[in-house]
Amino acid sequence: MTRLNFEILHWYEINKRNLPWRNTKNPYFVWLSEIILQQTRVDQGLPYYEKFIAQYPTIFDLAKASEKNILKDWQGLGYYSRARNLHYTAKKIVQSYHGIFPSTFDEILLLKGIGRYTAAAIASFCFDEQIAVLDGNVYRLLSRIFDIDLPVNVSKNQVEFEKIANEFLDKTNPGNFNQAMMEFGALQCKPVSPNCSSCPLRIYCLSYKNETVAFRPVKLKKQKIRKRFFIYWVLEKDGNVLLRRRLENDIWKMLYEFPSSEFPNQKEQENFVSRFLQFPQKTFKHILSHQHITATFIAIEDVSGFSFPDSDWIASESISDFPMHRLMTRYLEQRNH
């Protein structure tokens, strides 16, 4: 154990909050607490944890309960998929594992509704697996102790943080150390106004030394999602279809698609679409990393009156020879079935 590890554990022994899930190594209880506490404050989650433990004292009780009752008991916590996944996974553990909770990170990670954070928490708290737990508090604490300027909200950096956290982990008591790291981040090294003046890590903390505490952790600003509304005109004549290549400096540059019209908002797009209700239509929601697209494809039989000078007629049967974006292929796949 390093001096730094010791200081964190020592601080934890003195300052930790007495929370019921800290006094157990029962993986069922720890799992319940971790799922309840996702997106939820401790003071809000605590009564739910106590209610669930009383109502469903074992995983068998949870597995055989009705989904309706579980959702009722969950009422008020929000994100109801958490409750549905809890029920699904309880049944899975009873059916496939005879009610015995899997004991390794890799096995636990396979369960529905359990991500890397929760799997590492259960594996280390309950089974002493030497694996670091990374929640927002730990990301912040590591960023500050080691003055790391890698953005914490970029998924490729997760691997680097996991490496650092696992090297830093106290291997003699990983579960306790993980809890200490999270608690230290939550109470001492807080996001705003961390208690540096009373911090036992101050002499080791690189961001304190480098005066970068206020800038750690680094977070990339999330790009704003742009909403876009299109109509795609599916115009066919004598076995040919009208196709254009996108040349604008925009998404899907150089890819082929049907001629399209873009509208500034949903209302204008829908008004326009309503003028063509006599023709077959298909609407798709298409999600790109920074754009959410609503596109309605309208297949027009009588193409007279339509003019798209930047488009060409091509034989319908050769359409698959042209490189197209995913929205186009989604439409074509549906149409051909």
Ligand code: SF4
């Ligand atoms: S000195 Fe400040 S920034 Fe560094 S670990 Fe302690 S509380 Fe966090």
